[in-house]
Amino acid sequence: xxxxxxxxxxxxxxxxxxxxxxxxxxxxxxxxxxxxxxxxxxxxxxxxxxxxxxxxxxxxxxxxxxxxxxxxxxxxxxxxxxxxxxxxxxxxxxxxxxxxxxxxxxxxxxxxxxxxxxxxxxxxxxxxxxxxxxxxxxxxxxxxxxxxxxxxxxxxxxxxxxxxxxxxxxxxxxxxxxxxxxxxxxxxxxxxxx
Amino acid sequence: xxxxxxxxxxxxxxxxxxxxxxxxxxxxxxxxxxxxxxxxxxxxxxxxxxxxxxxxxxxxxxxxxxxxxxxxxxxxxxxxxxxxxxxxxxxxxxxxxxxxxxxxxxxxxxxxxxxxxxxxxxxxxxxxxxxxxxxxxxxxxxxxxxxxxxxxxxxxxxxxxxxxxxxxxxxxxxxxxxxxxxxxxxxxxxxxxxxxxxxxxxxxxxxxxxxxxxxxxxxxxxxxxxxxxxxxxxxxxxxxxxxxxxxxxxxxxxxxxxxxxxxxxxxxxxxxxxxxxxxxxxxxxxxxxxxxxxxxxxxxxxxxxxxxxxxxxxxxxxxxxxxxxxxxxxxxxxxxxxxxxxxxxxxxxxxxxxxxxxxxxxxxxxxxxxxxxxxxxxxxxxxxxxxxxxxxxxxxxxxxxxxxxxxxxxxxxxxxxxxxxxxxxxxxxxxxxxxxxxxxxxxxxxxxxxxxxxxxxxxxxxxxxxxxxxxxxxxxxxxxxxxxxxxxxxxxxxxxxxxxxxxxxxxxxxxxxxxxxxxxxxxxxxxxxxxxxxxxxxxxxxxxxxxxxxxxxxxxxxxxxxxxxxxxxxxxxxxxxx
Numbered sequence: 001x002x003x004x005x006x007x008x009x010x011x012x013x014x015x016x017x018x019x020x021x022x023x024x025x026x027x028x029x030x031x032x033x034x035x036x037x038x039x040x041x042x043x044x045x046x047x048x049x050x051x052x053x054x055x056x057x058x059x060x061x062x063x064x065x066x067x068x069x070x071x072x073x074x075x076x077x078x079x080x081x082x083x084x085x086x087x088x089x090x091x092x093x094x095x096x097x098x099x100x101x102x103x104x105x106x107x108x109x110x111x112x113x114x115x116x117x118x119x120x121x122x123x124x125x126x127x128x129x130x131x132x133x134x135x136x137x138x139x140x141x142x143x144x145x146x147x148x149x150x151x152x153x154x155x156x157x158x159x160x161x162x163x164x165x166x167x168x169x170x171x172x173x174x175x176x177x178x179x180x181x182x183x184x185x186x187x188x189x190x191x192x193x194x
Numbered sequence: 195x196x197x198x199x200x201x202x203x204x205x206x207x208x209x210x211x212x213x214x215x216x217x218x219x220x221x222x223x224x225x226x227x228x229x230x231x232x233x234x235x236x237x238x239x240x241x242x243x244x245x246x247x248x249x250x251x252x253x254x255x256x257x258x259x260x261x262x263x264x265x266x267x268x269x270x271x272x273x274x275x276x277x278x279x280x281x282x283x284x285x286x287x288x289x290x291x292x293x294x295x296x297x298x299x300x301x302x303x304x305x306x307x308x309x310x311x312x313x314x315x316x317x318x319x320x321x322x323x324x325x326x327x328x329x330x331x332x333x334x335x336x337x338x339x340x341x342x343x344x345x346x347x348x349x350x351x352x353x354x355x356x357x358x359x360x361x362x363x364x365x366x367x368x369x370x371x372x373x374x375x376x377x378x379x380x381x382x383x384x385x386x387x388x389x390x391x392x393x394x395x396x397x398x399x400x401x402x403x404x405x406x407x408x409x410x411x412x413x414x415x416x417x418x419x420x421x422x423x424x425x426x427x428x429x430x431x432x433x434x435x436x437x438x439x440x441x442x443x444x445x446x447x448x449x450x451x452x453x454x455x456x457x458x459x460x461x462x463x464x465x466x467x468x469x470x471x472x473x474x475x476x477x478x479x480x481x482x483x484x485x486x487x488x489x490x491x492x493x494x495x496x497x498x499x500x501x502x503x504x505x506x507x508x509x510x511x512x513x514x515x516x517x518x519x520x521x522x523x524x525x526x527x528x529x530x531x532x533x534x535x536x537x538x539x540x541x542x543x544x545x546x547x548x549x550x551x552x553x554x555x556x557x558x559x560x561x562x563x564x565x566x567x568x569x570x571x572x573x574x575x576x577x578x579x580x581x582x583x584x585x586x587x588x589x590x591x592x593x594x595x596x597x598x599x600x601x602x603x604x605x606x607x608x609x610x611x612x613x614x615x616x617x618x619x620x621x622x623x624x625x626x627x628x629x630x631x632x633x634x635x636x637x638x639x640x641x642x643x644x645x646x647x648x649x650x651x652x653x654x655x656x657x658x659x660x661x662x663x664x665x666x667x668x669x670x671x672x673x674x675x676x677x678x679x680x681x682x683x684x685x686x687x688x689x690x691x692x693x694x695x696x697x698x699x700x701x702x703x704x705x706x707x708x709x710x711x712x713x714x715x716x717x718x719x720x721x722x723x724x725x726x727x728x729x730x731x732x733x734x735x736x737x738x739x740x741x742x743x744x745x746x747x748x749x750x751x752x753x754x755x756x757x758x759x760x761x762x763x764x765x766x767x768x769x770x771x772x
Binding site: 004012013014025026029034035036037038039040046047048049060061062063064066067068069070079080082083085086087088089090092094101102103104105106107108109110111112113114120121123124125126143 | 196198302303326354355358359360361362431434435437438503504505516517518519520521522523524526527528529530531532533534559562565566567729732735737739740741751
């Protein structure tokens with residue numbers, strides 16, 4: 001087996017998974033790893049379910065993550081966390097925002113948004129961090145910073161120095177948004193052990 | 195220095211470093227970003243062409259003119275460009291020419307998953323296929339060398355996973371190449387029968403030489419392995435899946451997909467107990483091996499449909515049990531893509547659904563008009579088929595059917611291949627109604643300019659073709675322009691134009707809500723006391739409108755204040771911001 005580590009980022013089109021994967025890719029490249037980041041463009045961006053794969057290690061082969069392979073599932077939306085939870089290893093880490101975005105079949109009344117998502121996710125994922133990332137993001141200055149809040153939380157669980165994360169953020173966000181994102185990152189770190 | 199790059203970005207970098215001079219493309223997922231990245235290199239002339247055939251012809255013209263040229267398209271785009279492909283296989287090139295064709299195994303954003311390797315075989319041109327971003331850059335250089343040594347266009351095959359995955363790439367300086375001298379050579383470039391007969395002989399001789407080349411090129415390589423029970427022959431993205439699932443297996447990794455080697459495969463097969471070909475879609479490599487009498491397996495294990503992965507190799511070839519994940523105990527609702535909040539197409543599809551019309555659709559964001567609750571599309575085939583398909587439908591079913599049917603097509607798709615269909619309608623006594631959904635951009639592929647937007651690939655002002663003038667020039671006298679946000683005016687014009695017994699075009703004009711410069715209005719809101727939960731506002735399928743506590747609710751983080759829902763409420767419960 002390879003020593004490749006796998007981080008899966010899931011959410012709804014338009015939620016900002018691109019910046020999260022870009023920052024992670026930069027962070028891991030700076031740290032000297034071989035890195036692959038894979039995303040699907042096009043149809044799925046139009047408010048659909050969006051998945052990004054980040055893999056790193058000494059030599060990464062496949063750019064995609066399959067069921068039971070992810071070490072971390074980073075989710076921006078509760079229903080999406082449930083949809084992709086099968087990709088998370090039995091002992092993997094789930095990090096998800098408690099945000100809920102209604103899929104069209106729920107809007108049209110064809111089906112219901114699932115109840116008990118939090119409870120069920122905690123039951124199937126032994127390491128689950130289910131957090132309100134929206135409030136800290138808004139506190140930092142933008143509801144769009146949920147992605148960076150979640151990265152802040154993730155940073156507490158990865159063996160890389162805090163400064164390396166901040167440097168990666170600096171390289172990936174526009175200068176005028178850096179301060180806000182650094183604040184969101186810090187507030188995300190504070191969510192650990194809450 | 196190494197950089198983390200998308201496969202498409204690395205292809206663009208390779209083109210820059212290889213001294214490419216001219217690039218012309220039409221956008222198509224997953225190929226689009228190559229040309230977008232190229233537009234950032236001022237050393238290379240780049241443009242968006244109206245369609246892939248034009249792009250291809252621009253590229254061959256540039257190559258005949260002595261430049262290193264390039265064009266990119268998605269797999270179905272090569273169908274459009276197939277005509278020049280087959281004949282330029284005869285003429286060959288001047289400067290080198292590469293044609294990138296990005297397949298979409300699994301149909302992440304396509305209407306079929308055809309295998310473009312068939313084109314390389316059918317047109318008798320070489321094809322290379324990279325398997326990661328570094329190879330995306332390296333294979334551009336190799337492809338130009340092949341193109342110029344063997345005097346042929348070279349197909350450069352990508353896939354969604356290679357195009358849209360980022361991996362590390364060594365970047366280098368640009369090799370500045372002068373544009374070669376142009377020499378008139380009618381025997382080579384004027385493909386009338388007498389000349390083409392001579393060039394076909396050249397093509398067959400070239401193929402023999404390329405077969406020799408395939409035996410020795412470093413594009414094809416053997417990776418030794420310690421476990422000789424199964425030897426794998428593979429290419430492209432599948433190579434990465436194989437390396438992940440079978441790190442100890444001997445692998446013959448093919449970078450040149452056409453022509454395929456013979457002796458190299460025989461020698462490889464002789465060193466292993468069992469040979470398995472791992473390739474997505476059609477059995478191109480497998481059939482080649484079979485034709486050489488080399489016993490191989492492939493499709494019997496992996497099938498013909500969709501993508502392969504490390505998981506599929508582990509389970510289907512190696513018989514390993516599936517890895518268990520944290521499986522969620524219940525099914526969760528699907529989340530299909532939807533038209534964005536504020537999308538100008540929404541009002542059109544709401545109206546077409548309300549009027550119960552048969553809708554011949556086309557390729558673009560607006561294909562989503564087929565999904566619930568709008569359900570306002572009957573067909574989607576290929577670029578341009580809305581207009582010509584509608585004409586055939588009304589010829590089959592008579593003029594009364596024409597009053598109950600329309601075609602919908604985007605501005606970019608109309609320029610791509612809608613104009614000829616419209617000419618067919620006016621010329622052949624048609625009475626159809628065509629709605630051009632003019633959102634002033636090529637939307638689905640991520641906002642590329644086109645000949646109707648008034649801007650070029652660099653977002654610099656360019657000649658703006660008038661859709662109204664084009665339609666009139668094609669013989670349509672009833673051309674009307676409406677704002678699709680004005681539902682009353684839109685419905686009135688659809689009623690009037692479908693009733694008219696002559697061809698008509700309705701241009702539904704409003705820019706894409708995601709365009710820069712399109713300012714969102716403040717979000718609208720529902721007064722819960724006035725809402726009677728009749729769900730009328732749900733009929734437009736806006737993702738911002740949900741139910742909360744038994745009343746309609748508008749998510750103010752999603753709503754862009756387009757106001758389409760406001761007029762639908764029978765109780766005037768939806769209020770615009772004051």
